[in-house]
Amino acid sequence: MHQIGRITMSFRDQSDAADFAGLDLPGRLVAARRILAAAALAAAGGVALGGLDPLVAVAGFALVTAAAALPGRRRLGPAAILRPPAPNGRLQNGRARDERVQDDRLGHLVAALPEPAMLVDRRARVLAANSRVEVAIGPARIGEPLTLTLRVPEVLEAVRAVAGGAAARRVEFQARIPVDRWYEAHVAPVRFSAEEAAAPGLPDVVLVLLRDLTQQRRLEQMRADFVANASHELRTPLASLSGFIETIQGPARNDTAARERFLVIMAEQAKRMSRLIDDLLSLSRIELNLHIRPDTRVDLVHVLREVMDALAPLALDRGIELRLAEQAAALPVQGDRDELIRVFENLVENALKYGGSERGVDVVCAEAAREDGSREAVVSVIDYGPGIAPEHLPRLTERFYRVDVPRSREQGGTGLGLAIVKHIVNRHRGRLSIASEAGKGTIFAVRMGLAQVLPESEKIDRSMS
Incomplete structure (x- = not known):
């Protein structure tokens, strides 16, 4: 009988056992795999091999393979040396090579994880880390205390507790450099022996896995802002309508001039609510079909001409010159004509309302090459107004986000235009x-x-040209 890891091997005589014992770890694993593979083949024919029950051999083959990937540990140090116990306490000839192999396997294991991950020993020194750690919190200091890599007291305390035998813990924290980001640290004990894993005790190493919660937190904030802003946007005109109705029914009942003035304001507030509800419904429809790409061929040049004609009265009313520069005869794209018209109407209308100046507004359509060699249509809406501060740019396409709230409402904006454009x-x-x-x-x-x-038989959609 001979034990490798947790697998007991049977041999026909002492000579075979002595030959097996004389092999280093890699040699034993190769021999064990060959024996068990042969046993597996023999099991298919119901034949026993060398005194080893073939059915047991088949079941044990997976365990030997697992033992080769993550053998039981002898000791742990900064280099995370992992191996099965040597028979009679003797170190094998291939010890240095085994250590290098295990170090590489440990690094590969951590590198394969999809989230930022580190392995830490019981003294809170970093044994291994994947490249995602550097992206998340900065470079990991291998072989150094974890405090030099991660300076979050709650996480460090969780690591100390788990290394001392406590159960796995989850800790949320916020990293403020270079920008605010939220993470959840999952700190878990790792034991390489099945017996140790089944019984309480100190872990071999501690796994620190970081999950980025930034997008989730931002979505939660956007959802909360959406509910608050939608309620506010509807509450304001409703309160105005309610107030004017009470006034007309009461003090202004016999005041014809006041009644007419109030009715005009009430009509504007009703239109405001109607625009808001229309935009909300449009946004919902677009989101519902976001995964379905339109398949109609549309010429963007003709779409832009239609948009320019529709907004010419607004430009004239504001005294702003609106110019279209066609740098391509046609720009056929795969799209929904009505939705594309809405995109460019929103962008050009915003330029006229918020960025219009004596220099006018330019709309430029052109064809450009992509890095992969394909071609794309590029439509730019350019204004020469006051510009937008950098801190506002990342949030411009959020629902109800406005740079200048009073001015936006004065211009009849709902705060949903750019969100619709983005979707x-x-x-x-x-x-x-x-x-x-x-x-x-x-x-x-x-x-x-x-x-x-x-x-040629499939014509470009030019029905509105």
Whole structure:
């Protein structure tokens, strides 16, 4: 009988056992695999092999393979040396090579994890870390105390507790450098022996796994803001309508001039609520179909001409010159015509309302090459107004987010226009970029892949041209 890891091997005579005992660890594993593989084949024919029950051999083959990947430990140190116990306490000839192999396996194991992860010994020294740790919290100091890598008291305390035999713990913390990010640290004990894992005691190592909660927290905040803002946006005109109705029914009942003035205001408030509800419904419809890409061929040049014609009266009323620069004869894309019209109407209307100046507003459509060699349509809406401060740019496409709330409401905005634009562009598998500089203006650019060339019989949608 001979034991490797937790697998007991049977041999026909002392000679075979002596040959097996003389092998180093890699040699034993190779021999064990060959024996058990042969036993597995013999099991299929119901034949016993060398005194080893073939059914037991088949079941044990997976355990030997697992033992090769993560053998039981002899001791733990900064290098995380892991191996099965040597027979009679003797170290094998291949000890140095085994240590290097186990170090590599430990590093590969951590590197394969999809989240930032570190292995820490019982003295809170970092044994291994994957590259995602550096992206999340900075470079890990291998062989050094964890405090040099992660300076979060709650996490460090959890590591000390788990290393001392406590159960796994979860700790949420916020990292403020370079920008605010939220993480959940899962601190868990790791034992390489099945017997140790089944019984309470000190772990071999401690796993520190970081899960990025930033997007989840931002979505929760956006959801809370959406409910609060939607309620506020509806409550304000409703309160105004209710107040004017009470006034008309009471003190202004016989005041014709006041009644007419109040009715005009009430009509505006009703329109405001109608626009808000329409935008909310539009946004819901777009989100519902976000995974379905439109399949109609649409010419963006003709879409832009229609948008320019529709907004010409607004530009004239505000004394702003609206210009269209067509740098391509046609820009066929795969899309929904009505949704694309809405995208560019929103962008151009915003430029006229908030960025209009004596220099006018330019709309430029062109064709450009992508890095992969394909072609794309690029439509830029350029204004030369006051620009947008950098801190506002990342949030411009959030629901109800406004740079200047009073001015937006004065212009009849609902705070949903750019959110609708972003979702439509995403549905069309396009990209929306925003660039702005204080005092110089803003550029909203939409990029969409050009539609594939089709036979002449399949005409581009130009029904509105």
